[in-house]
Amino acid sequence: MENKSANAFPSARILGIESSCDETGAAVIENGRGLISNVVASQIDLHAKYGGVFPEVASRQHIRTIYAIVDQALQQAHMSLSDIDAIAVTRGPGLAGSLVVGMNTAKGLALASNLPLIGVNHLEGHIYSSWVYPHDVPKAPPAPGFPLMALLVSGGHTELNLITDHLTYKHLGATLDDAAGEAFDKVARLLGLAYPGGPSIQIAAAEGNPQAYQFPRARLEGTWDFSFSGLKTAVLRVVHQFEEKNQPLPVADLAASFQAAVVDVLVTKTVRAAQVFKAKEILVAGGVSANKALRETFLAQKEFTVHIPPLYLCTDNAAMIAAAGYFHFAKGHRDPLDLDVLPTWPLS
Ligand code: KG4
Ligand code: ZN
Numbered sequence: 001m002e003n004k005s006a007n008a009f010p011s012a013r014i015l016g017i018e019s020s021c022d023e024t025g026a027a028v029i030e031n032g033r034g035l036i037s038n039v040v041a042s043q044i045d046l047h048a049k050y051g052g053v054f055p056e057v058a059s060r061q062h063i064r065t066i067y068a069i070v071d072q073a074l075q076q077a078h079m080s081l082s083d084i085d086a087i088a089v090t091r092g093p094g095l096a097g098s099l100v101v102g103m104n105t106a107k108g109l110a111l112a113s114n115l116p117l118i119g120v121n122h123l124e125g126h127i128y129s130s131w132v133y134p135h136d137v138p139k140a141p142p143a144p145g146f147p148l149m150a151l152l153v154s155g156g157h158t159e160l161n162l163i164t165d166h167l168t169y170k171h172l173g174a175t176l177d178d179a180a181g182e183a184f185d186k187v188a189r190l191l192g193l194a195y196p197g198g199p200s201i202q203i204a205a206a207e208g209n210p211q212a213y214q215f216p217r218a219r220l221e222g223t224w225d226f227s228f229s230g231l232k233t234a235v236l237r238v239v240h241q242f243e244e245k246n247q248p249l250p251v252a253d254l255a256a257s258f259q260a261a262v263v264d265v266l267v268t269k270t271v272r273a274a275q276v277f278k279a280k281e282i283l284v285a286g287g288v289s290a291n292k293a294l295r296e297t298f299l300a301q302k303e304f305t306v307h308i309p310p311l312y313l314c315t316d317n318a319a320m321i322a323a324a325g326y327f328h329f330a331k332g333h334r335d336p337l338d339l340d341v342l343p344t345w346p347l348s
Pocket of ligand 1: 154
């Protein structure tokens with residue numbers, strides 16, 4: 001348990017529900033950290049032919065699967081709703097039509113079982129994925145320590161926040177254009193690689209030379225903001241040069257050089273921010289935190305302990321929603337049953 005009084009952190013099991021984009025998830029978490037069950041149904045195959053998430057298709061697929069996913073999460077936990085203390089659901093940000101499916105499911109379950117409903121910010125969920133560990137391990141790993149410098153890198157967001165305590169964020173900066181994940185996805189498309197772009201670039205980059213091309217690094221000195229559109233344009237320029245000459249693209253070298261530029265900017269800026277704001281530790285969260293080069297580069301520096309979730313918790317899942325939901329539950333946060341989704345809800 002956490003190092004505060006028992007009152008501040010009550011014992012509770014939270015059922016989490018996530019449906020903000022193209023993953024349908026349900027999970028049960030005990031006391032904000034212990035993962036009892038976690039079920040995720042990915043829609044990647046459905047969207048791959050469109051080269052990105054098709055919102056209508058996503059919401060219809062959530063409707064088809066969500067009750068079965070919730071049932072599975074409860075079954076795997078050997079629990080029914082009577083063993084649960086609250087239902088946490090992603091309220092936003094995300095695709096409106098997808099969010100509504102999870103929200104309506106959570107409301108229905110809350111009403112039927114008389115359980116409290118807690119709307120959770122999806123970005124906050126990503127952050128809390130670093131608190132989660134399998135509940136049956138002999139010893140809980142240490143929880144991240146405040147103040148924490150948090151880099152959030154997902155398909156829709158790239159931002160730096162100083163986290164001074166549970167649920168307390170100071171926003172420092174964000175991308176001025178593309179999110180890091182979006183840049184991976186767009187550059188993958190330029191290189192003819194499959195959706196989702198992040199994992200495809202990572203695989204292609206493994207065979208390439210990260211120094212083959214010196215792509216620009218937007219440092220944006222004097223701010224904690226990021227920019228990836230110039231980098232994307234620089235890759236596009238090289239692609240055009242090869243196309244004009246009718247030569248095959250050096251996909252592996254381009255992928256490796258692009259990835260190196262993204263990783264360099266993200267790691268350098270986050271470590272610098274941790275130094276300037278005197279953070280105790282660093283936390284990296286969101287889909288792009290699954291990137292091998294990013295993980296290795298963060299872990300190679302020895303100045304700060306870096307919390308990066310295990311791969312299965314990097315991309316969208318409901319365990320992180322249940323974990324963040326628990327800390328809201330502990331604070332007394334309860335939402336009404338007419339809660340609306342917030343497709344553009346910022347973290348702070
Ligand atoms: O957090 P997430 O699952 O969904 C959002 O909330 O956006 O992040 C999805 C993003 C996509 O842009 C995907 O390409 C990227 O995370 N991603 C990766 C990797 N795995 C997923 N980017 C780089 N390397 C990866 N291994
Ligand atoms: Zn996400």
